[in-house]
Amino acid sequence: MDLKELYQDIILEHGKNPRNFGKCEKYTHQAKGYNPLCGDQVQVYLKLNNEKKVEDLTFEGSGCAISIASTSIMTELVKGKSTEIAKKIIIDFLNMVKSTSEIKSNDLNEDQKTTVMSLSGVKKYPMRVKCATLAWHTLTSAIERKKEEVNTETID
């Protein structure tokens, strides 16, 4: 398989210049995620307004190109959405990297779909799927205000 299917330009670019990196001001929700296999960790900071809309979403952490790019892309896609739609996008993304290779969501525009689909190459690298999904599980945890840290070894 061509490595370029995995390491597409969009991924490399987000990996090198992650968007929304840092701690946003006045965040209302936050969660931590950890991958014990590699020691990668991520913290997401989420700011919801009164209508449960994502006003801001940022992250801190360290990881491989796949995990940083996936997190960066996630923050871009979810910002401005309601938590209800955010949850749908998360499920759609997890299905894409694990089985379908497709994004079905009507809540993303074509550009956004193309961007997130750049991560579908991960499916062919089972050992790397968790790199891509860590931040998304962590975002779910933040939205639901779960107390315990997300651990890639205890989620699907």
Add this chain to the structure above:
Amino acid sequence: MNINSIKSQFPIFSKKINGKTLVYLDSSNSSQKPLSVLESLDNFYKNEFSNIGRSIHSLAVNATNKFEETRTSVKNFINANSKDEIIFTKNATEAINLVATTFGKENIKKGDEILITELEHHSNYVPWHYLRETKGAVIKFAPINDDGDIIIEKLKELLTSKTKIIAVTHLSNVTGTIVPIKEIVEIARKKNIPVLVDGCQSAPHIKIDVRDLDCDFFAFSAHKVYGPTGVGLLYAKKKWLEKLPPYIGGGGMISEVKKDKITYAPIPEKYEAGTMPTAEVVAFNESIKFMQSVGIENIIKHEKELTNYTLEKLKKINSVNIIGNPKNKAGVISFTIKGIHPHDISTIVDENGVAIRAGHHCCQILHERLNLTATARASIGIYNTKEDIDVLCSAVENCRKVFELR
């Protein structure tokens, strides 16, 4: 010594893995197996299988003899005094747990100190941590310098009247540091402190002489010494095995069982409860024979040359950083590439058929000390060649290309 003829004894190298010729540089994790070991496993199961030590039929007698032959071979391989000093376990981790648990039971009280080092694998830390949790023991870490060598002076300073045991690796699975065990044992002797050596990484690569080292315990695993999985080895001085309580209870480790009283078998059976990995122990004898047929001096010479070759070539690649620069280094080469995470390195070199490991290699304390979360690691076995290293280096160059590094 002809490496190609050695390599040809390993069936896996004649196969294509993922359509590529395999360049296996993950021997610190586990080694590949020569045909003689695989044939022994096959032959034992097909033609000679029986459990050992219980029945008196011919198959059982033969199996028991072969099992015990391996014990004698292990004794000779590490130059122990007696074959009764060799205990078979599930793996080296279990061997260390055996010592921590049985030694800890009677010798560790609240506030007692256990000295380990910053180089240790989790398997030589977590078992001692249990004693911290259950007994209130204190664990101290002998520090290393930036080269990856243990600072012996600091180690000395950490020893107190409360230090009950020193547990230290013989060879780091991250930096390749060969630890001066004799020097540490001499220091410990003066204070009457026993020493456990984690020999997992050293046993396949340097000469092991437990009498010369004078350590009290030495643990290693068969699967890293070109042998089967499921077999760990514990050497312990007889006085300890006789004195310490048994570990796992069950059949085979007892002498007499009454409703109100149980007595235990003499060593080594005292520590070998239940059915053992019989075929695997028998096959491990072939691994030792393989090591002896190559000769430890030849192994050391070949691997030293290859280590130097690897270091020289990797250092020439832009943005590659080698982790540690110990005084005495074995063929364990951990590295990072500025701008590429080790997991990405591993995935990319795998496309060229190169098997390396990426992560913290079960050494989070060491990675924290070096301010790293993960490294990529190429580790050498007797079957590796300069051509393997050339493929590794061009695969590393390819990482830079994929990531468009200049």
